Amino acid sequence: MSEKHLLVQSEGAGHGMEIDSISSGSPASPSPLGAQPMQLNGCRSFRSMLGSPDISLANNAYWGIPSRRWDANAWKRQSSSAEQLPVLMSLFGGEMSLLRSPLQPPSPGFSFDLTERNAVLGRLLEGSPPPRPVKTGTTISGMVFRDGVVLGADTRATSGDVVADKMCAKIHRISANMYCCGAGTAADTQKTTDLLASNLALFSLNSQRAPRVLMAASILQDTLYRYGGQIGAHLILGGVDYSGAHLYTVGPYGSVDKLPFVSMGSGSMAALGILEDRYKPNMEVEEAKVLVRDSVQAGIMGDLGSGSNVDLCVITAQAVDYIRPYQESQYTNGRNRKYKYPPGTTALLSEKVVPLRMELVTEAVQRMETH
Amino acid sequence: MWGILFYSVPVTGFCPHGSYGVQDTLRSGFSSVKNEILPSHPLELSEKNFQVNQEKMNFATVRNIQGLHAPLKLQMEYRAARQIQRLPFLQSSNLALDTLRNSDESIGFEDILNDPYQSELMGEPHMMTEYQLGLL
Numbered sequence: 001m002s003e004k005h006l007l008v009q010s011e012g013a014g015h016g017m018e019i020d021s022i023s024s025g026s027p028a029s030p031s032p033l034g035a036q037p038m039q040l041n042g043c044r045s046f047r048s049m050l051g052s053p054d055i056s057l058a059n060n061a062y063w064g065i066p067s068r069r070w071d072a073n074a075w076k077r078q079s080s081s082a083e084q085l086p087v088l089m090s091l092f093g094g095e096m097s098l099l100r101s102p103l104q105p106p107s108p109g110f111s112f113d114l115t116e117r118n119a120v121l122g123r124l125l126e127g128s129p130p131p132r133p134v135k136t137g138t139t140i141s142g143m144v145f146r147d148g149v150v151l152g153a154d155t156r157a158t159s160g161d162v163v164a165d166k167m168c169a170k171i172h173r174i175s176a177n178m179y180c181c182g183a184g185t186a187a188d189t190q191k192t193t194d195l196l197a198s199n200l201a202l203f204s205l206n207s208q209r210a211p212r213v214l215m216a217a218s219i220l221q222d223t224l225y226r227y228g229g230q231i232g233a234h235l236i237l238g239g240v241d242y243s244g245a246h247l248y249t250v251g252p253y254g255s256v257d258k259l260p261f262v263s264m265g266s267g268s269m270a271a272l273g274i275l276e277d278r279y280k281p282n283m284e285v286e287e288a289k290v291l292v293r294d295s296v297q298a299g300i301m302g303d304l305g306s307g308s309n310v311d312l313c314v315i316t317a318q319a320v321d322y323i324r325p326y327q328e329s330q331y332t333n334g335r336n337r338k339y340k341y342p343p344g345t346t347a348l349l350s351e352k353v354v355p356l357r358m359e360l361v362t363e364a365v366q367r368m369e370t371h
Numbered sequence: 372m373w374g375i376l377f378y379s380v381p382v383t384g385f386c387p388h389g390s391y392g393v394q395d396t397l398r399s400g401f402s403s404v405k406n407e408i409l410p411s412h413p414l415e416l417s418e419k420n421f422q423v424n425q426e427k428m429n430f431a432t433v434r435n436i437q438g439l440h441a442p443l444k445l446q447m448e449y450r451a452a453r454q455i456q457r458l459p460f461l462q463s464s465n466l467a468l469d470t471l472r473n474s475d476e477s478i479g480f481e482d483i484l485n486d487p488y489q490s491e492l493m494g495e496p497h498m499m500t501e502y503q504l505g506l507l
Contacts, residue, residue, distance in 0.1 A: 105459065105499075106490055107419070109481035112412040119411065198478045206476050223479075226421065230414055 133185050134159045137305025139267030140170060140181035141275060141295045142236045144260045145288035148245045148316035149238035152292035153181045154267070154300050155325070156307040163307070169324065171313045175200050176320070178216055178239030179313045183265035184252060185232035192233045196220055213239040217248040217256050225254025234264045240317050267299025267306040274298045285314060293326060300329075307331075426472075445471075459499040462487050 137158040142151040157165035172180050172193040180196070182189025196219055200211040217237055224231055229252045238247045249262045261279045263271035274295040283291070289312055299306045309325035410416050430442040452467035469475040 105462075105494055106485055106487055106492075107481075108485050108487055109479070110414065110418055111485045112410070112415045112418075115415075116411040195478055195480075202476050202478070226417075228414060228417070 133187065134164045137303075138170060138183040138265030139263065139271050139296050139299025139303060139306040140183050140236050140265050141263035141268075141271045141292055141299075142181065142238045142247050142261065143275065143279060143283075143288060143292060144238075144245050144247050144281075145285060146282045147285060148240045148314065149247055150285075150288045150292045151179055151181050151236065151238050151313040151315070152296045152326075153311050154296055154306040155309045155311060156305065157186055158305050166308045169311065171311055171322070171324075173197065173322075174216055174237070174239070175204070175211060177210065177241060177315065177317075178213055178237065179315060179320070179322075180216075180238070181236040181264070183234040183236075183268075188231045188233040189235065192220065192223060192231060192235070195223070210241060212241045212243065213237065213246040213248065217250060217258075220250045221254050221256045224250060224252055229253040236262055236264055238313075238315060240315050245315070245317075263295060263299070265299070265306065267296075267303035270298040270302035271295035285316075289314065289326070297327070458496070459503045460494040460496045 134157055137156065138154060140151070140153040142149060151171055153170035155165075155167050155170065156163055157168040168186070170181055170183070170189075172182060172190065174180050174193060174197045178200075180193050182193060196216055199219055200216060203209075203215070204211055216239070220235060220237065224233060232252050233250075234252055235250045236247070237250060239245070247259060247262060249257045249259060249264060260281065261275045263275060265271075272295075275291065278291055278294075292312060293310050296306075296310045300308075300310070308329045310327040312321075312323045312326040314321040314323070430445065433441045433445070448471055449468070452465075452471055455463070455467055456465075457463045466475070
């Protein structure tokens with residue numbers, strides 16, 4: 001081990017980094033030997049103020065599920081072995097860690113710098129409500145039939161009580177043989193499915209294999225579990241691989257279910273009623289399409305967050321049929337897209353023609369340089 | 372293997388980030404003790420330690436299955452790869468480290484959001500180097 005490893009044991013509890021990995025922004029592995037105390041430039045440290053603090057190694061603890069309102073008192077230790085964990089210094093009997101330091105480069109990934117500012121602004125601007133993200137407030141459903149999978153979705157995106165998009169596409173392409181419907185926050189579903197598609201494309205380029213639906217579901221599960229439900233993506237993933245047709249549903253907290261038929265979104269209850277009533281295993285393709293369309297229609301009729309058209313996606317081992325729209329909304333407002341009126345729309349009352357007489361005044365010829 | 376880590380905590384008001392010893396509200400935001408000590412978002416700590424914990428879990432699993440030699444050899448390679456770095460205020464490509472971690476074959480939020488290559492701010496070179504070498 002070089003001497004560099006002996007110095008700097010990370011300033012911060014939150015980092016636990018070795019010096020040679022600071023610029024990479026990623027936490028490092030443990031240092032086997034003790035470290036020297038770090039003094040930041042010109043700062044007084046708690047150690048000097050409190051004498052010898054009670055430094056406890058947080059080991060064998062667990063990380064509780066974070067509640068919606070972050071409560072500083074409801075704070076449990078992280079589980080992992082001691083050597084890599086940042087050492088938490090006890091303060092007022094509790095545990096604390098250093099989170100931000102001007103001497104560290106920004107770490108890539110999510111940045112939580114603005115959450116405090118947002119909380120402060122929210123308190124200051126008590127009157128006006130904060131801006132709301134676009135949610136899809138959806139009905140999505142899917143089912144497995146004899147030759148493959150049928151996925152269906154409506155096309156309405158809402159932002160609060162307003163319809164933000166009448167023709168949004170909720171069925172996202174993951175790979176040639178897999179498609180994923182997304183409900184919840186629109187940006188989250190799009191980003192998550194995009195990342196999944198990219199990762200699967202990289203995998204198939206590297207390994208020369210077509211990805212399995214199970215792999216896609218596992219990747220989604222790992223990603224969403226990692227972010228503890230903060231990414232609001234309720235997904236229905238369906239596809240056909242070498243082992244057959246599969247349909248998975250992944251929740252925002254990382255739960256996965258493998259089912260023959262499923263529906264998600266605000267209109268899922270209505271859609272599920274139709275599916276539960278008429279689903280049979282090994283249906284034919286036309287019957288399956290009609291059933292999925294009926295389930296989405298039930299969501300459109302019974303839920304305010306779903307509406308407009310019905311999109312269908314039929315995935316079989318041979319081909320994918322993305323039908324957009326399968327059924328158009330019967331409640332369009334008949335808006336004319338073109339406002340060009342045919343001649344004769346306005347009645348002609350009278351006509352007067354005045355010829356314009358022109359006189360030739362001068363005539364000049366000018367050569368142009370062309371070469 | 373259980374090193375005791377000592378460190379100091381800058382207390383708000385004693386060591387503000389601005390000049391003249393006053394908190395620079397425009398650049399570094401409102402100052403509050405809670406802000407600097409406790410996380411303001413439930414995911415803040417878990418995200419900060421995610422890579423570390425993931426590796427730890429993997430090493431522990433490999434150790435249980437294949438014996439102690441396996442994580443030792445792997446960690447040796449990690450430490451060797453981690454030494455290939457530029458100075459702290461510059462961005463390193465971390466190619467060897469990415470290859471070992473298999474993160475060169477996957478895309479996550481850390482590749483898209485808050486890309487250090489496109490950061491608008493740069494760390495102070497002298498301070499960061501001195502901090503890295505432990506001279507600060």
